[in-house]
Amino acid sequence: EIDLFLREKGFVRAAMEMTEYGWGDALYVRPIVSILLTTYNGQDTIGGSIVSVLKQDFPCFELLVGLNGCMDKTIDVVKGFSDSRIRIFEFANPNRVSTLNTLLHSALGKWIAIQDDDDIWFQGKLKEQLRVVGNSDVCGTEICYFGEKNCAGPILAKTHEQITKALQTGDNQIANSSVICRKSKILEVGGWRDYLVEDYDLWMRLLNTGAKFVNAPQVLVKHFIGKTHFNKNPETQNDMNTLKKIHGVGKP
Numbered sequence: 001e002i003d004l005f006l007r008e009k010g011f012v013r014a015a016m017e018m019t020e021y022g023w024g025d026a027l028y029v030r031p032i033v034s035i036l037l038t039t040y041n042g043q044d045t046i047g048g049s050i051v052s053v054l055k056q057d058f059p060c061f062e063l064l065v066g067l068n069g070c071m072d073k074t075i076d077v078v079k080g081f082s083d084s085r086i087r088i089f090e091f092a093n094p095n096r097v098s099t100l101n102t103l104l105h106s107a108l109g110k111w112i113a114i115q116d117d118d119d120i121w122f123q124g125k126l127k128e129q130l131r132v133v134g135n136s137d138v139c140g141t142e143i144c145y146f147g148e149k150n151c152a153g154p155i156l157a158k159t160h161e162q163i164t165k166a167l168q169t170g171d172n173q174i175a176n177s178s179v180i181c182r183k184s185k186i187l188e189v190g191g192w193r194d195y196l197v198e199d200y201d202l203w204m205r206l207l208n209t210g211a212k213f214v215n216a217p218q219v220l221v222k223h224f225i226g227k228t229h230f231n232k233n234p235e236t237q238n239d240m241n242t243l244k245k246i247h248g249v250g251k252p
Helices: 002-008 046-054 074-079 096-106 125-132 160-167 183-188 198-208 234-247
Strands: 012-015 025-029 033-039 061-068 086-091 111-115 138-147 180-182 213-225
Touching: 033 046, 033 096, 046 061, 046 074, 061 074, 061 096, 074 086, 086 096, 096 183, 096 198, 111 183, 125 138, 125 180, 125 213, 160 198, 160 213, 180 183, 183 198, 198 234
Parallel strands: 033 061, 033 111, 061 086, 138 213
Antiparallel strands: 012 025, 111 180, 138 180
C-alpha cells in the first residue's frame, strides 16, 4: 500500500541492497532518469534489454515500457520482473512515435533515456553519462554491435562542434538507444514526429533551439543487428532524404 501511495506521488523505490539484478529496494526517491522502451512482439529479446537496465549502478530511474499492439508473450516477459520502477503501458496499434510521446508525457524524470527492446546497456551507462553531460542537453555514448554483426561500432564525434557539423551534413552521430536528453528540451520542440528516423529529426529540431550535444567516449551500449537491419530498409533511406530536405542539410 505504501508503494502504491508513493508511486502516485511520483516516487520510485531506488535500490540500495544487492539483488540478482544489482540493487534491491530500500529507499523511495523521485526518479532522475525516465527510460522509454517501446516494443512490438519483442518476447525473444526484451528480457535481456530490461535486465541490463535493472543492473545499472545508478538506481534512481524509472522504466516505462510501451507495448505496441504485441501479439506474442512480450507482456508476460515484462510482467515477470517484480521491480516497482517498471511501469507498463499497452497500446492497440504498433506506432512507435505515438507511444514515445505518450511515455514522454507520463515520465517523472528530469532526463529521458531511450532503450530498444533488443539492445543491451553496460552497467555503468547512466552514471557515466550523468557525469559527462555537464551543461549539455543531449548525451550519447559509443556503441558496439552484436547479433548478425559482432564488432566495434563507428567512432562517433565527441564534442558539440563535431556532432553539430556531422548532423548538418545528414550524418547522425548520436546513437538513439545510447542517449539521455533533458525532458524539458524534448517537450520544448513538441516531442517526436512520425518519421522512420524520428531520432535524427529530433536532434535537428533540438539543434535549432540551441541544444548542446556531447558523446561519452566509452562503449556503453551493445546494439543488436538483425538479419533485416533497419538502416538497410529503402523506406528508411527515403525518409532520411525527406528530412535532409526539410532541415536543409546534406545532399538528398
